Amino acid sequence: MSEEIKKFKVTIDGQTTEVEPGTTILNAARQIGGKSVPPAMCYYSSLETSGGRCRTCLVEVSAGSEKDPRPMPKLMASCRTAVMDGMEVKNLTSPKTQEARHAVTEFLLINHPLDCPICDQAGECHLQDLAYENGEEQTRTDFERRTFEPEDIGPYIKLNMNRCILCARCVLAANQLTEEREHGILFRGEHAEISTYLNKALDNDFIGNVIDVCPVGALTDKTSRFMSRVWFTKPMDAHCNCDKCSGKAVVWLKGEEVIRVTARKDQYDEVQEYICNTCRFERKDAKEWIIEGPRHIDRHSVISLNHYQKPVETLRMLDNPEAKEISKKDEI
Structure with missing residues (x-):
């Protein structure tokens, strides 16, 4: 009987979930669902070697792992960065991430x-x-x-x-x-x-x-x-x-x-x-x-809306029932 694979816990914008080892931050965010999923212009899950080109999915890793809680020194491409057990990530709650996304959009x-x-x-x-x-x-x-x-x-x-x-x-x-x-x-x-x-x-x-x-x-x-x-x-x-x-x-x-x-x-x-x-x-x-x-x-x-509209700033039901929803005070 094969041994059960130990899952990694990852927290994104205060929402915690468990994922398989090797899962990227982007796919972990998609497993959680809601507003904390970074945008992705080049990543495509069914295409091998996709991702890492557009940099719209940059996120701040505030804690690398449970064993080494030091933050990563630079913003990371979430589509190319694998999660570690105990990793903490900021997307919506990071001013640096939002500023970088504005800059990337301007370059595009x-x-x-x-x-x-x-x-x-x-x-x-x-x-x-x-x-x-x-x-x-x-x-x-x-x-x-x-x-x-x-x-x-x-x-x-x-x-x-x-x-x-x-x-x-x-x-x-x-x-x-x-x-x-x-x-x-x-x-x-x-x-x-x-x-x-x-x-x-x-x-x-x-x-x-x-x-x-x-x-x-x-x-x-x-x-x-x-x-x-x-x-x-x-x-x-x-x-x-x-x-x-x-x-x-x-x-x-x-x-x-x-x-x-x-x-x-x-x-x-x-x-x-x-x-x-x-x-x-x-x-x-x-x-x-x-x-x-x-x-x-x-x-x-x-x-889907028939008109231009920014995402409504209301809390959404998470796709993952085990994840904790981000609170309004944690948002920017």
């Missing part, structure tokens, strides 16, 4: 164009939500934004490199879902960009999933481009008979018309089951789908 927006009114990702864009909660009213930079020429990477996917934040999610998803590497990050520093080799088209059966993993509007669906704002459509769980994937997807309806098809995502906007290009791009007739019912959007965003 230095080159990002202000084209939310014409961007298909508007309403469900992670950077849009992050900017609304942590962004400044005006920029402090006066140099020109970096710009890229339009690039054709296939009949279904539109690449707008001007919007890219180099999170590398799409590259990792393509490496994981396809047999041959078709695109990646070219060049270095401020010249770095997502591209294909010699303008090669992305035509793998599952390459459309790079659209779903992209947190901004750098990769969008050509078949539904400019057809409707996302908050004017109705997301519905649906399935179909498909010999390439599970056929479980979300169809976005405007009236009786299928505007677009996406994979089903969890409350952290991560894909639960990847779908094929046939389901995503070619099945735009409602008769091809068996509608199961409305899809509830769990995460706080424009699409």
Whole structure:
């Protein structure tokens, strides 16, 4: 009989839970749930080696462990830092963390164009939500934004490199879902960009999933481009008979018309089951789908609220019943 693995206790913003050894601070926070979960623009739990690029999930580790309670000298990327037994972490309750998140948001927006009114990702864009909660009213930079020429990477996917934040999610998803590497990050520093080799088209059966993993509007669906704002459509769980994937997807309806098809995502906007290009791009007739019912959007965003709004400063029921809720006096 195998020995039972000893779990580690970790406290985040006064909320204590137990996790398996090797769990990152971010996933421990997600196990607790509520408002103390740091944002993540590059981390994706189903993609190997993801995380550590955007730095939006920085947290303050006020106590390293029970054996060594010294605080860590710098803010740590919660998606890459494993918990230790007795570790204490501050996210909402740390002024340094909030200041750093404002700074990271400002850096992400230095080159990002202000084209939310014409961007298909508007309403469900992670950077849009992050900017609304942590962004400044005006920029402090006066140099020109970096710009890229339009690039054709296939009949279904539109690449707008001007919007890219180099999170590398799409590259990792393509490496994981396809047999041959078709695109990646070219060049270095401020010249770095997502591209294909010699303008090669992305035509793998599952390459459309790079659209779903992209947190901004750098990769969008050509078949539904400019057809409707996302908050004017109705997301519905649906399935179909498909010999390439599970056929479980979300169809976005405007009236009786299928505007677009996406994979089903969890409350952290991560894909639960990847779908094929046939389901995503070619099945735009409602008769091809068996509608199961409305899809509830769990995460706080424009699409779930139908308007811009910062997270309400009220206490929420925790996902983990054993965790202690943060008190109002502990908040900033």
